[in-house]
Amino acid sequence: xxxxxxxxxxxxxxxxxxxxxxxxxxxxxxxxxxxxxxxxxxxxxxxxxxxxxxxxxxxxxxxxxxxxxxxxxxxxxxxxxxxxxxxxxxxxxxxxxxxxxxxxxxxxxxxxxxxxxxx
Amino acid sequence: xxxxxxxxxxxxxxxxxxxxxxxxxxxxxxxxxxxxxxxxxxxxxxxxxxxxxxxxxxxxxxxxxxxxxxxxxxxxxxxxxxxxxxxxxxxxxxxxxxxxxxxxxxxx
Numbered sequence: 001x002x003x004x005x006x007x008x009x010x011x012x013x014x015x016x017x018x019x020x021x022x023x024x025x026x027x028x029x030x031x032x033x034x035x036x037x038x039x040x041x042x043x044x045x046x047x048x049x050x051x052x053x054x055x056x057x058x059x060x061x062x063x064x065x066x067x068x069x070x071x072x073x074x075x076x077x078x079x080x081x082x083x084x085x086x087x088x089x090x091x092x093x094x095x096x097x098x099x100x101x102x103x104x105x106x107x108x109x110x111x112x113x114x115x116x117x118x119x
Numbered sequence: 120x121x122x123x124x125x126x127x128x129x130x131x132x133x134x135x136x137x138x139x140x141x142x143x144x145x146x147x148x149x150x151x152x153x154x155x156x157x158x159x160x161x162x163x164x165x166x167x168x169x170x171x172x173x174x175x176x177x178x179x180x181x182x183x184x185x186x187x188x189x190x191x192x193x194x195x196x197x198x199x200x201x202x203x204x205x206x207x208x209x210x211x212x213x214x215x216x217x218x219x220x221x222x223x224x225x226x227x
Contacts, residue, residue: 035216045156045164045207047216059214062120095163103170104211105154109163 002026002108004096009113016086016117022079022096022110030054030074035099036081037106038092038115046092049081050099064090086117121145123208125219131227138195140222142208147188152211155184155193158221159204167206168193198224 008020022034035050049070050059058070069082079096093112100107122145132138142153150171156164166175168184171191181196195202203226208219 037216037218044220045209045218047218050214050216061215099211099216102151103154104152104216105166105169105209106156106164107166107169107175111163 002098004098004108004110006094006096006110006113009094009115011116011118012086013119014087014117017082017084018086018115020081020083020094020113020115022081024077024079024096027098029072029077033099033101034070034072034079035097035106036070036079036094037097037109038090038094039112040089040092043092051079083115086115088117091115091117120215121148121210121212121217123210123217123219125206125208125222127222128220129223129225131225132198133227134198134200136198138193138198138202138224140193140195140206140224142186142191142193142219144189144191144210148191148210148212150187153184153186153191154209156207156209157202157204158207164207195224 003025005023033052036048039045048061048064051070055072067085071080095112097106097109124143126141153171155168158164172184183194185192205221205223207221
């Protein structure tokens with residue numbers, strides 16, 4: 001059974017940083033691209049970043065490019081998102097999800113981790 | 120970036136009624152890359168439809184998807200109590216994914 005478990009969220013001041021993790025099991029992690037998707041309170045879903053199975057290619061939404069860094073450790077079956085220079089508008093639940101290629105839909109999601117940016 | 124606009128924002132219906140949800144894209148989307156999700160409060164999204172019209176594993180046949188180009192539709196033929204939720208469309212293109220803002224289906 002595929003399982004995704006996010007952690008690392010919390011309350012942080014504007015300008016602060018966090019490292020989000022997504023621990024995975026039940027599939028061959030290194031064979032799959034992975035993504036992060038967030039959802040601000042009362043808002044729709046927003047894709048923010050993706051990484052190839054090898055980790056050699058990374059992609060970002062304009063809203064986070066230059067502030068967030070996606071990475072993975074295939075030996076630990078874990079996905080990461082380093083979030084820096086946080087703003088109030090980054091407050092959201094952050095989900096990791098697997099994009100199933102080649103149709104690029106998300107069939108498996110974690111339960112999410114809450115990030116709150118506030119002074 | 121392709122923008123997806125869903126309508127209506129909220130749909131108030133009774134159990135047993137038919138729900139028709141719209142997803143309009145700012146430019147043409149490949150049907151292969153159009154998906155629909157259901158989300159309930161405090162839960163992660165659940166895949167319903169992929170490839171515009173293919174039901175995901177375990178999804179009841181009262182859910183159906185259709186459309187092409189810039190106009191896509193999710194239809195729930197007869198609403199069950201567990202179907203009251205928020206529904207979002209999603210597309211992939213140009214090395215990025217975008218979602219619609221969601222349609223809330225609420226009990227009338």
